Amino acid sequence: MDFAPSAKELSHFPFLKKAQDHIKNRFSSLNALLKDRHGDALIESAVTRIQDALTPKKKADYEISVSAEDEIASYALARIIASCINDRQLLDRLTRYESERAYHFLVSEEEWNQNYRQGDSDYSLLFAGMSEELGIHVSSDRMALADYVELVSPMHDDRYHLINRQVERGFVRVKKEERYELLRERIRVLMRRDLPHKVPTALCEQLAPKAARIKKAYQEQMLQQFGSIEESAFPPCMQALITALTSGTNLTHAGRFALTAFLHTIGLDVPGIAALYGRSPDFDIERTMYQVEHITGRGGSGTEYTTPACAAMRTTGICVHADKLCERVNHPLSYYKAKKRDVFRTNKKSGAENTGDGKKPSPPT
């Protein structure tokens, strides 16, 4: 199949190998790229890219206003800076943002691509070529069962559950519009699989001021998002873990992990989390601090772990007492955000004190 995208087409899909090869000719090395007269501008545009990815509302306007080469370089630099920061949630958000962006350009291709060419199938040559390159075959309206299952396993939409699909002789039927969504998912998974990159320490040091700026903005945003800690908004699973802890029951490893990651994400500091574990009958300060610091990214690896999603919580048996709101969420943090909004509204109505003021959080009592 003829898949020789133009520079402009590549700039809309900078994760493609052909896009990376395209800028190799211009920037022979990363050092050359950073020393290029546009070096500072490129780094700034990479920082903006990460900040856009961290903005809670989806950015509807994904306009490209720089040259194709700068656009591709900004994508690559954003991944390098994000790798230096090495925060799991940040990496997740960046890859989700990039895959949404690619999806937007795929479904609107006729609007921005003057070279738009229809392929043999229902799809453009660009879409078909890209799908092939990324391992999704578009020649028919079905997909091999094994490929399908692998692709949709992280997707939460009920439509994609095998039980809701038409399966015939080892193949799953897939509609045209679903192929775009499946390709978006494929792009997300492939982009995430490569991260974090192994970036030389000297380069991370060079980029440290930019990384610090992103981290600060990210932390402020998280604090704004979660505000002060509202224990009454904790999901049932977390309430149950805290109750177990205070009533003297030992938590399983999965329980400790989920609770620590949850409390850390909503803004409780390390001493606050350790104090909570002080209620446990087998409390061991050294072991607790080690575990907490490891999960919150202050240990040797620098990796911050995130609360497991509901599906994983179910697998480890710590999803308990699920309520009505649980039916609408797939992550304990989503539950907390939604419930906190409700608590905030109720408190506002009754004239109670505002709980979403962004003040320094205090530990649950």
Ligand code: SF4
């Ligand atoms: S459904 Fe999710 S939020 Fe609700 S109890 Fe289970 S794990 Fe917690």
